Amino acid sequence: MSPSLPSEDPLVRMHRDLARALAKDPDKVKWVMVIDLARCIGCHACAVACVSENKLPPGVVYRPVMEEEIGVYPNVRRRFLPRPCMQCENPPCVAVCPVTATWKNKQGVTVIDYDRCIGCRYCLTACPYGARCSDFGGFYTKPTAELDGLILGRKAAAKGYEDAAAPEYGKTWPPRGHGSPIGNARKCHFCQHRLAVGQLPSCVTSCIGRATIFGDANDPASYVRECMGSPRVFRLKEEQGTKPNVYYLA
Ligand code: SF4
Ligand code: SF4
Secondary structure, rough: OHHHHHHHOOOHHHHHHHHHHHHOOHHHOOOOEEEEOOOOOOOOOOOOOOHHHHOOOOOOHHHHHHEEEEEEEOOOEEEEEOOOOOOOOOHHHHHHOOOEEEEOOOOEEEOOOOOOOOOOOOOOOOOOHHHHHHHHOOEEEEEOOOOOOOOOOHHHHHHHHHOOOOHHOOOOOOOOOOOOOOEEEEEEOOOOOHHHOOOOHHHHHHOOOOOOOEEEEOOOOOOHHHHHHHEEOOOOOOOHHHOOOEEEOO
């Protein structure tokens, strides 16, 4: 059973932890995530917040929430597992890239240079977690009417979300044309652009169950470090030797 929530909202503590981490020498910070499955209610708020934050097109989802039914009828229930990129310590996706377009940064996050990526998708095949997607340049409003001035019309929607540039890796990436991520591999990057301005990743702040915990593993006083010490902790596919930096609490 999950422990009861502390009197202070965990987000407040995580923001304090984040401020401490950002004040440190960046080379001494190691970002990690812990996902408490006992607190996840399967609302998919994190998945939606991530799509919105990173302006992801159809078919590109950085943080799906996987679902399965467990038990034997009539004693069945659903179990939910949010699955971002594991930011592996030993990432198979990096080793296979023929143009070194993807690598581990100094804080332990696996990043992609969209300007270098040639879209070969070797990394998609190499990732044992299915954490990478190809950007085929789609638009959610494609099947909707080509009408202006209507809320559901494609032109009206294009003035908002569909035209917005993705804010990833310290740049803005337009959704179409030259300089867009179309054709590239894309994946969760722990919201690098939000961390840079003192904000937690969008999946963390949107989680209504406070099931997603984020912070600096090198800070012994941080909430994330406390959670990593839980007897309920485990990682996915440890037998693969990938050493994920995303931990789960059973
Ligand atoms: S799709 Fe891009 S990042 Fe992935 S292996 Fe190919 S070039 Fe490298
Ligand atoms: S989860 Fe997949 S994409 Fe993420 S670092 Fe590991 S191998 Fe690479």
